[in-house]
Amino acid sequence: MNRIDRISAILIQLQSRRVVKAGDIASRFGISLRTVYRDIRTLEEAGVPVIGEAGIGYSLVDGYRLPPIMFTREEATAFLTAEKFVEKLTDVSTTAHHRSAMYKIRAILKTAEKDLLDTMEGSIEVLKSRSQRQIDNQDHIQTILNGIINKSVLCIEYLAGYMQTYSRREIEPVGIFYLDSYWHLIAYCRLRSDYRDFRLDRIRELNITDSKFEGKHPLLKDYIAQTASEHHLETIIIRVDKKMLPYINEQKYYNGFVSEVDAGDQVEMTFLTTSPGYIARWFLMFGDQAEIISPPDVIKRVTELVENITRRNVLPV
Structure with missing residues (x-):
């Protein structure tokens, strides 16, 4: 630039x-x-x-504004791409608000840029994964964001995953994030007197109450960083033959995938996880086409698993 x-x-x-x-x-x-x-x-x-x-x-200085801005072609197509993601990965209200904003953006585009977006409309698509859950067409995301902005206490009816029963909670919302095909809400739960992670697809009912909360909560990114530290996340590095990537590219995100680096005929992947034993078992699926770089503990776990499998599955003489 x-x-x-x-x-x-x-x-x-x-x-x-x-x-x-x-x-x-x-x-x-x-x-x-x-x-x-x-x-x-x-x-x-x-x-x-x-x-x-x-x-x-x-x-x-208050009141100072630029004249109308012209977007580049790349910026215009980036808006269109974002629109596709919003339509598939958020709720009805968020989609409607984003579509309204897009109308305003399109209104200030030059004719050539408008024609470009019309042409590209059918060339960009976002498909839901099989594991992705809907939010039951409710407007949870916008309601939560309004609660955060106004410091309003939310009342939810929530299905706890481990009990499979609904309970009513009053919560103070901190922030939302999208991970592994689910939207999550981090909030201070007044029932448990602690912060909790609520999956939006498990919220059957959500309402803004008249109550306001005064306490200052951590920023979402600070809370996530602190939680990761408290859970003692372990770094695991493996190298995988590139021919195996089509078979594990989707699964890696469920195992704490962080980043990858090209290593010739292989790809070096880094994971952060609280369950190295689980990654050791997952590694066995493609271990003949990969190697563990670190830590030694995971190599030991894989070796023990292989020895146990061999011991229990000996062919009769």
Whole structure:
């Protein structure tokens, strides 16, 4: 990205939030803080009313707005791709709101960009996995987000997975995330006096109450990071022959898959898990086409499993 495009992008970033930290700008564009300061100074010299506060960040004077923005073709198709995901992976209300926003975005596109989206409409599709669950066409996501915004206590009727019975809970919502084909809600449960993970497909009824909660809850990303630390997640690295990837690419996400690196004829995969024993058993499915790099404990577990299988399945002489 050249400097002119970067400075324009920084101005748009400043409009997107009330306060933007210099470190966030530097991280986004891969530049030094000194370069950020120089770019901000260029905006100021161009007449943009930027307010900078030491230790806080940059903001624009209230009321300042850019004229209508033109999107690039790549940005326009990215919006279309996102629309496909929203339609398949969220609830009815979220889909409707996103579609309304897309109408507004399309309205400011140039004719060529509108034609491009019309052409690409049938060339992008998102299909649900067999394991994906619907949210029963209820508007849980928007209700939860409204609860977070307004600090409203939610009342839910929830099916506990281990008891298979419904219970009524009052909860203080923290955040939602999508993992392994399910939407999850992290909330403080007043019944249990602790934070809990609620799967949205198990919520039969959800309502916003008139009660407000005053306590300050952790950010969702901080809670997830803290939970991962408390559960003593173990790092496991394996190398798999590339010809096996079509058979395990979907399964890897259920075993704590984090990342992968090309290693010639193999792919090196990294997993974070609380159940190394489970990964050891999963590894046996394709172990003749793979190897465990670390830790030694998982190698030992696999070896013991193979020895036990051999011992119990000896052909008669």
